[in-house]
Amino acid sequence: MTSNTLPDYATLSDTLNSSSLSVNPAELHGLLVGMLSGGLNPTDDTWKSLLFDYTNEGMGWPINALEQAQRVFDATKKELMSSxxxxxLLLPAELSKASLLEVADSFSDWVNHFISGLGLADAKLRKASQEVKESLSDLEEIARLGIDEEDDLEEQAQLLEQVMDHAKICVLTIHAELGKKPAQGEGQDKKPTIH
Structure with a gap:
């Protein structure tokens, strides 16, 4: 049985690096969230072949790395399917522990790979509502943001938190319209029916 929580960033990073995969945990998570938000069927393994093509020239991943990716997928699916x-966001440790620049770079990676994930899932963006198009436009702008080391880093940390919150709202807006919805009872605790 797999855990339905995201793995630790540093542990997953070590697993991906030791497997010689050119993707970091933030990129992996952003990609999977993007695929699920773009309409990928969450109940089959289509995501694996898309992941292999995008990150490893179509070659499968080593078992340990694939198990960790499955854990990320399962936790993400559960979260997106909940009410x-x-x-x-799978990013380096809290801002107080990791450097602000590292968190900002990882967040940018996450957003860029979310957008790529939408493309991999063949999201129907042209037919999407204006809200979804605006959310995607906001995410594209967010992906270009950076931290200025010359400015007040405490203030920039607060701004980064606000931008992350806005990005989450954008992602959830896109998923609400384009992502697959759970079948009745799926993702919920099933209670026996009494006849």
């Missing part, structure tokens, strides 16, 4: 309207 809580929350989204976790």
């Amino acid at each position: 809580s309207f929350e989204l976790s």
Whole structure:
């Protein structure tokens, strides 16, 4: 049985690096969230072949790395299918522990790969609502943002938190319209029917 929580960033990073995969945890998570938000069927393994093509020239991943990717996929699917309207971002440790620049770079990687994930899932963006198009436009702008080391880093950390919150809202807006919805009872605790 797999865990339905995202793995630790540093542990997953070590696994991906030792497997010689040219993707970091933030990129992996952004890609998977993008694919699921773009309409990829969450109940089959289509995501694996897309992931292999995008990250490893079509070659499969080593078992340990694939198990970790499965864990990321399962946790992401569970979160997106819930009714809580929350989204976790797989980024380096909290801002207080990791350097602000590292977190900002990873966040940019996450957003860029989310957008790529939408493309891999063949999201129907041309037919999308104006809200979805605006959300995607905001994400494209966010992906270009950076941290200026000359400015007040504490203030920039606060701004980064606000931008991350806005990005989550954009992602959830896109998923709400384009992502697959859970079948009735799926993702919920099933209760026996009494006859």
